[in-house]
Amino acid sequence: MDAVNYSHVMKKIPEIAIMRLSKMYQFLLRLSESKESHISSSEIGDYIGTSANTVRKDVSYLGGTQTTGARYEVTRLAALIAEKLAFTARRKACVVGLGKIGSAILFYDRFEKQGFDLVAGFDSNINKVETLKTKIPLYPSHMIEEIVKRDAIELAVLCVPVDSAQGCAERLMRGGIKGIVNYTSAILKTNLIHVSNVDITGEFRALSALFEIDRQGTQGGNDGKSL
């Protein structure tokens, strides 16, 4: 159905624009530590790998800065993005699966600075839960739902073996999780929440296909459809 309601709803920002704005924000944050105080749309575009037009359009989805004609003020633009995309709120996250990758993530210490608090780790192996030395509380996997609910955890990184992935995802969902970063090669069935997949093998395959197709493309002529 059409959007019948035109109260004061901001017009919808394309999902892909949100991704770019996230990237942009990250870049602006780093930039703000240097001495550059202003930046143009084309410089931002060069940096995050898109066009100046797209950068300006994306910013305009947020309502634009109020400074037409002048280059963007770095801190001001960062603040605008943070506000509109709700990056201001701190969010709680957990890690499920404490194997090599999972524990590496658990010990990664930059989340706090970026607005994310790792408040729980889970593993089905009680041994790991008891022996891993960390200040982040660890729990056995059967407590996922309970803890996610209790601590109002919004984000999870899933690093379990592929066969446990769907089951853990379901526990997370029952706990009310809002987003999962899926490090397993499992293809999660969850149409309720947002999932971001970062399977290296999958990335390898996609990258291979991309450069392979490029190569075929630049070589010109495609033969008929038969094969």
Add this chain to the structure above:
Amino acid sequence: MDAVNYSHVMKKIPEIAIMRLSKMYQFLLRLSESKESHISSSEIGDYIGTSANTVRKDVSYLGGTQTTGARYEVTRLAALIAEKLAFTARRKACVVGLGKIGSAILFYDRFEKQGFDLVAGFDSNINKVETLKTKIPLYPSHMIEEIVKRDAIELAVLCVPVDSAQGCAERLMRGGIKGIVNYTSAILKTNLIHVSNVDITGEFRALSALFEIDRQGTQGGNDGKSL
């Protein structure tokens, strides 16, 4: 920066379709180990999180199977995708940066089965290069260009500290690398090769923004999109 060169007409497969086909392939591979020999477009769609229409359209980009009307034969469809997207060739990959994440990836043993051979690891810390016990050859970072060239390595996983990321990426590029999976939060400037970014913080931010915007939007649930 449009190349104004329309020399050959070639049906281009949309990049996003390539991504979906990669995912589909992965799913079909797993499925082929079970006893299901045939599958419909809607079942595939359910699984990889897209519509039956899109699945069929994507398959048609490859020229379609030659079996209109019948459900897809799993192995046949997998073979078709593998062939058209060049998944048949084995590809060499390396890991740059042998910290917690990097070494976890180095010890991950499923690549071989999936057509990727990890043939080198690099770290600027000579100690790590000498002490890590693995059958994969390790080298100091200054040899990146040389080894990538010598061994014709096509793919790299980048897991170095953020400040070294751009430098390492440039060495990889000079060595002729074709794709980088970037685990750092650096935004790599490389318009020559394909880069896939898997920064957790970035994913967290993008996910937060997505569910936050959804909440503000209040529109009845559309969903099922993920990346």
Add this chain to the structure above:
DNA sequence: CTTTGTGAAGCTCTTCACAGCT
């Protein structure tokens, strides 16, 4: 009847181009 394959319609995102500001 069910299911694929695919032109064509429909829709969303990107690019253009220019008004208006500095």
Add this chain to the structure above:
DNA sequence: AGCTGTGAAGAGCTTCACAAAG
């Protein structure tokens, strides 16, 4: 001059809907 903000045009992807096959 250079730059942003943004409707409008354009391109690209998704969805539709139906012919052909099983």
